[in-house]
Amino acid sequence: MNISEDIKPISYLKSKTADLLKQVNSTHRPVIITQNGEPKAVLQDHESYEKMRNAIGLLKILSISEKEIKNGSAIDNDKALEKIKDKLT
Incomplete structure (x- = not known):
């Protein structure tokens, strides 16, 4: 370089x-x-910019998830799937 x-x-x-x-x-x-x-x-370049934006988006999701786990507001997969199914029906 x-x-x-x-x-x-x-x-x-x-x-x-x-x-x-x-x-x-x-x-x-x-x-x-x-x-x-x-x-x-x-x-x-556009490709590198898009990859960077996607990586930042994933980091934001991880950060939110960590906060939810720490404050006890996270739910397990089974409950999440149940809620999704209920909303779809």
Whole structure:
């Protein structure tokens, strides 16, 4: 991994947008866009972005589940299936 390839100034983005898109889609590594030497944005390929969103969604579900188990509001599978069947009928 060459970090200099993954950090680009906004002027590079403006002049070489197609090249940057090709880079992020082929390497699947995000590129950090800087403005006045400060990181301001991240350019990422769609596939990696979707995988990241899905992973965050799963982590949120796990977090909610852990809280429900800790506070005693979780129910076992049999009761959950019963409730679902009742709602469907």
